Each structure stands twice: as structure tokens, then as C-alpha cells.
Amino acid sequence: MIKRKSIRKIVFDNFIKKFKESNLKITPQRIAILEQVLSSQGHPSAEEIYNKIKKSYPNISFDTVNRTLLTFADIGILDIVEGTGDVRRFDPNDKSHHHFRCKKCERIEDFYYEDYDKLEIPENIKEKFNIKKIRVILEGICDKCISSYSSSETDSNP
């Protein structure tokens, strides 16, 4: 019990340290947003996080939430999910992972696969660019959508 709490505190303090390193002031708003984000599941939009925070912090402004989330992404506390031109979604999962995306329902699912974390970087890329992160997205049709998926589009011989 005590141990669990102290681990949580350590994680939290680490983020506070990051704030300071990045010369960001520690404001009640940022704390509230950080806490909300750390307890979020899935890939929430700024609006979703805003709505949850409003319950405990009724007069926070949307702009502050959005701006802060982008700031968090900047300093590496958060990630932004790779999308296809829809609303921006944030990723509070700090463990190294990758995504499956369903082309039908746009569901985005985390998965873990170490092989993908340590892919070899092609030489010509290595020369020109300083690579910080490898993202793999597996795209297809999810189990829930597969049944309603038109058979004409199935990989079958013509």
C-alpha cells in the first residue's frame, strides 16, 4: 500500500523534474492536467481531457488544456497518435509500444513487441537524420468489423 503510493509519487516527481528542466512553471492547471493524463486510458482528444478536468477544476479553459497538452508532447511527457486528418489524439502510455489501426472503425489499439522497438535503421537515413523514435502502425480490419466487411474486398483469387 505504502509502496504503491510512493512509486506513484516518484513517477509524478519525475515529471515535475522535467517541468523544471524545461523551464516550465508548476501551476495548478498543469498539475491537474498531468494527473488527468496519467490516469487516462486509450487515446483521448484534448476535448475529452478538458471535459474530465472540468469536473474537479470547473473554470479551466480549453485553450489552457490544449496548449498544455501540446507542451507536454514537446517535452516528451506525452505522445501524439499518428492520425489520418481527424481530431488530434494524445497518448498517455509512456511504455514503448506500437499501434494497430482499424480502417473501418478507426479503432486504435496499443500493442507491445520488442522486435519493432529495435528495428535496424537504413544507412541512408542514418546519415541524414537523427532518429529518436520508431513507430510501427499495423493497419487493417479489426475483429469487430471483420464480419461486416464486404466479402468482395477479401483477398481471394478472381
Place this chain on the structure above:
Amino acid sequence: MIKRKSIRKIVFDNFIKKFKESNLKITPQRIAILEQVLSSQGHPSAEEIYNKIKKSYPNISFDTVNRTLLTFADIGILDIVEGTGDVRRFDPNDKSHHHFRCKKCERIEDFYYEDYDKLEIPENIKEKFNIKKIRVILEGICDKCISSYSSSETDSNP
């Protein structure tokens, strides 16, 4: 000379075939958009394509261009670039490839690397999902931005 032209025609005719297979009517607008897209470099937005088409087709509407591009993406003529919540960008490059993205200037560069095309799919994903496409995104800082990149952010011992 003749050969080059005939190859181009074959490519074009293939797309027309796709139209028909998908029960899409062959309209002058769709032809114009297809031609514009096939001759596009990089990763244009709907607006960019719209502006180019307007020169030869002055009263085409933006909605038609945008809608058609999405339709093209649907039937697999085009791809949509994985973004981070900014304007949607299309990908006319039909060769199997992957992307490098610069975190500073948002530059997106194509690269080819066969190893990435045939990555192994983890078993638990294979069971639940029907994977159609593997995308790898290498994220980092590009050569043009590296010089202006704050040295404090460089991977060095503290």
C-alpha cells in the same frame, strides 16, 4: 518515346478499371483530379491539389476535390499520410515505402526499405486483426534542422 507514353496510359487505364470495379462514374472532375494527383510530388493537402487543378479547371469546387481524394483513398489509389493533428495530407506515391518525419520542421520524407515491408506480425495481433498494411515511421531531426537544434537536447551524459 512511344513506349513511355503507352506505359503511362496503361497505368492510367488501370485506375479507370478500379473506378469501374468500385462502381464510380468516370467524370471529367475525377479524371482531372487523378491526373493532378499522379503528377504530384511529396504529400499535398487537398487545398494544394485544389489550387493546382483550378488552373486548368477553374470552376471545380473544393468539396469535389476533397471528397474525390477521400474516395481515391478508399479504393486504394491514394494513401493518407500519418499526421499529428494538422492538415490532412495525401500520398500519391504508390510504391511501397515508409516515412521519415522531422519533429522540428514537420518535413516528411519517403524512403524505401524492403525489410520493413515484410516485418513479422506478432501472433496476438494476427489472431484478432486482418492486417493489410505495415507502416514504419522514423521520427527525429532532419539534417536541415540539426544545426539549429538546441545542444541541451542532445543525447549526452548529464
Place this chain on the structure above:
DNA sequence: GTCTAATTAATAATTATTACTATTTAGGAA
């Protein structure tokens, strides 16, 4: 405690994307 630059709330403004509707048209049938 004082001071100042950073941050915020509360908008407003701008973009981006999608929806609506009267009109036109592609393509199949007669």
C-alpha cells in the same frame, strides 16, 4: 514582500472538414 516574465481565462479568429441542396450528368436501358 516586490517585481517580472510566464501563464491563464475568456473570448475571438482562423482553418479544416463535412453537410446541404438545387442542378447537372454519366452511363445503362429502351
Place this chain on the structure above:
DNA sequence: TTCCTAAATAGTAATAATTATTAATTAGAC
């Protein structure tokens, strides 16, 4: 070929998402 109809388009309008503005507040340095 001509006729017919569902699909597609032009020309907006509406909505949604993102960013900007500004006066007021405040965190943190001194």
C-alpha cells in the same frame, strides 16, 4: 440515339478543430 435515373457536382453553409489575442493573474527569482 434518346430517355431515364441515380450519382455526382457547384456553390455555398455549417460545423468542428485549432490557434491567436489580450487583459488579468501568478509562480518563482531576488
